[in-house]
Every structure is written in structure tokens, then in C-alpha cells.
Amino acid sequence: MSRPEDTLPPDLFYNDTEARKYTSSSRIKTIQATMTHRALALLALPTPSLILDIGCGSALSGDILTAVPPDEGGPHTWVGLDISASMLAQALERDAEGDMLLADIGQGVPFRAGTFDAAISISAIQWLCNAESSDVSPEGRLKRFFDGLYASLRRGGKAVCQFYPKNAVQRAMISNAAIKAGFGAGILEDDPGTKNVKVYLVLSVGGGDVTGAVSGMEDVEVQDTRRRERKRGKEGGEKKGSKGWIVRKKAQMEAKGKVVKADSKYTGRRRKTVF
Template sequence: MSRPENTLPPDLFYNDTEALKYTTSSRIQKIQSSMTHRALQLLQLKSPSLLLDIGCGSGLSGEILSAPSSAGTPGGPHIWIGLDISSSMLGIALEKEVEGDLFLADAGQGVPFRAGTFDAAISISAIQWLCNAESSSESASGRLSRFFNGLYASLRRGGRAVCQFYPKNDTQKTMVSSAAVRAGFGAGLLEDDPGTKNAKTYLVLTVGGGELDGDITGVVRGMEGVDVMDQRRKVKGRKRGEEIQGSKKWIIRKKEQMERKGKVVKANSKYTGRKRRIAF
């Protein structure tokens, strides 16, 4: 059976018929509930928070976010904002009168919220859709980059995100986690029931206060069962002081080379080499 994301873009696949079928399936409701509770456990929220639900669909996860806290998922009820590309899914959520605010948007084009808006974010069964380019002018890497950069900017310092997704293979798993790390996240992968048909993959993300040596990966590293990834750490075999492509030192050297060739380049400033954040 072909994976849904390999057949059509999500806004076309989840039409009125598929959206209703998805929402009313007792099997999907049970799985969605289980994964949402698991994501909340990994977020470890201690008090009611403002959450972003990426790929919120018809609000199945949102209903759990709005529910009072329980022994398994303390901290609620939470305030949440949902983002989804399917107007049919959001239409059902409106009919159900879910408690969250809803936005029609493509996560592959970024996360359209003010910097530092959210305490945390969750995403259930959505990120794998970003691994497909929907036109010849786009790429999977570009969509993932825009998404994770926007998500990073929208979370407050110290915030977390948990993204459950279904990677097609290890290559896709690495592509997703690497895009998150490049955006600045501390990242860890957790797999429940590995090696079975019920396997669930969770990408656990943290936003720390330091550029390299702060607590970005410290929290993730302390979580049981989560494998830490941080490509920003010193690459094995790299010599001390060696230039990193894209760093300030590397950029200045390249500009000097261009000047020697007679080309006009912009003057250096305190912003040279700084990573730019997405502005909305």
C-alpha cells in the first residue's frame, strides 16, 4: 500500500472525503490520542502553556491539549494554536468547535508567528509530508529548512517541540533531524516499539540559551531513551582553529579573495556572519 504522502500533496489528499474518513476512524482516533499523550510526556510541561500544533488537522490532538491535566500528562489544560494546509481538515475542526485558534498555512513555507510566541510545539504525523517537493521549483531540503527555522524562531528560549513522524527510511530520518539541528535546535530521536509495525518515531527538540555550549542539547541528553544529535559540535578529525564554511572567519576570507580579484564587496560589520532569523 502506497504511503499517502507519496500520492498527492496534503492539501489535495485530505479533501472533504478523506478528512471526514480520517476524523471518524476509531482506530486513527486511538492512535492519535496515544501519540499526543506521548508527545506531552516528552514536553514535560509543568503548567498550562501556549502550544503550537503543527499539522493540527481536524483537532484530534487539540482536544487532548485542551483537556485538564491527568496523572499521565500533567500541566494542562493548555492554550493552543493549530496550523494545517488542508482546508477540509480545518473545516471539520471548525464544525467541532475546537478550543484552539486555527490557521490555514503550509508549514513548508515557514511558521508565520512572531518570534518567541510559543512555550512549546507538537506535531503528530505531519513532518514526513515536508520530505516531498511539490513542484520542480522546490526541494525537500528547502521545505524542511524553512519549517525548522520558522519553528525555532517562534519558540521562546528554553522551549521544546516534539514532532512524531513516519520516516520512510533512515535517510529520510537523518534528513529531518539534520535540518532541525542546522536551524539551531538541540535534537534527539526517540523510537517507541522499534522494529515492529507499531514503531513510532519522535523528534525531540530543545531551544537553549547558548550558541554552541549552552543547554541546547543538555536537556535532550538527559532524557531516557533519546539519542542525541548535534552536528554543530566539533566534527571528528577537524583541526583546532580550522574554518567552518559559513562562519564569520570564512566569510571575511572569501570577501578578501574577491576584493583581490577586483570585485566590489560589502564592508564588514558586526552583523557579518550572523545567522539571520526569519522575519514576518
């Protein structure tokens, strides 16, 4: 069975017919609600917040954000972005309470720096991995999106993006793009190893250990992807230019099929100044 993002761009795939079908499906509503509640649990917002809903569609997630009771930190105010005019039309027909904009997140996130307290995205960002033309690359679209998202969140803000990666390469492409934008990042999996696996990218502005957000949860696997190279260096006590650092770099180059010089007793040794 082909994936929707492999057939057409999202603004064409979600036409009037598909938008109505998506919005009226009880199965879709149940799945969407479950994943939105999970995202809110990971955000752990203690007070009413301004949330950016990325790929808001017909506002199924937005309805849940608005309905969060005061004893759980709500209700939240939200702003939605979506590339499908038909999906946004469905949201308007349903009298959704958020403000919504027609926008392509692959071109960036069009808000002033520090606007939002948090962000969520349900089943949307995998669409960024598909390029509709030869002059548009998935890497470029992901970079513009994560750079814009990072800027739009306040210092200390968090984002949770649920997505369906096609494979390990696509999953790594997405998480690496978030890390390059400056986020502290971790990947959480619900129901790992099953066909119902759901992947959540948990992001923090200004770094910080995001794995604390999922501690104690059951049926979850966490892959901490935050600043991996820096963490490796600290754990090994390796200073740039040291013997350990050089040996590790050479091993990485060999793994890529490159030819490197053999190690010797002079590897990493500082040379004396010659006059």
C-alpha cells in the same frame, strides 16, 4: 501499500471525504491520542502553556491539549496550523477550542518570534520531504519550516514532532534540518525494530541535552543528534587545524571517494615564518 504523501499533496489528499473518514475513525483517534500523550510527556510542561500544534488537522490532538488537568500542568492553550481546508472544517464542526490557521508549513511558521512555549506535531512533517514541483525542494521546505519554528519558540522552549520517515535518508534529512536551524535535537523511537515503530524528534531551543527528557522510559531507543561535529571535536580534544583534526577530515574525504595526500611526519605541523 503506498504512503499517502507519495500519492498527492496534503491539501489535495485530505479532501472532504478523507477528512471525514480520518476524523471519525476510532483507530485513528486511539493512535492519535497515544502519540499526543507521548509528546506531552516528552515536553513535561509544569504549568499551562501556549502550544503550537503543527499539522493540527481536525484537532484530535488539540482536544487532548485542552483537556490536560491542572495536576498535570494543564489545561493548555493551543494554536493550530494545517494546509487542508477540509480538515480544518472538520475541526470547526467539532467546536474545537483552539485558534486555527490555514497555512503551508513548508513556507515557514508565520508567528512573531518567541510566541510559543512549546510545539507538537503528530504525523505531519514527513510530508515536507515531498516536492510537488521541480522548483521546490524538500531541503528548502524543511529549512523554512525549522527556521520558522525555532524563531516562534521562546528561549528554553521545546518541540516534539512525531513523524513516519520513509527510510534512513529521509530521517537524517529531517533531523539534520532541525540541527542546522539551531535546535538541540534527539530522536526517540517507541517499539524500535517493529512495524509499529514511532519516531519522535525532540527539539530544544537554545541547545541543552534533550536526552534527559526520555531517561528512564522503557522500550525506547535514543539517538542524540545534537551538534555532532562539535561534540566529536571536544571528545577527541581536537582543535581545528591540529593533526587529529586533519586526519579525521581526510578520512571523511576518502570515504566520499576523494583523493587526499598521504599522512606524513609533517601532517599538522606548523610552518616556520620565512622572511
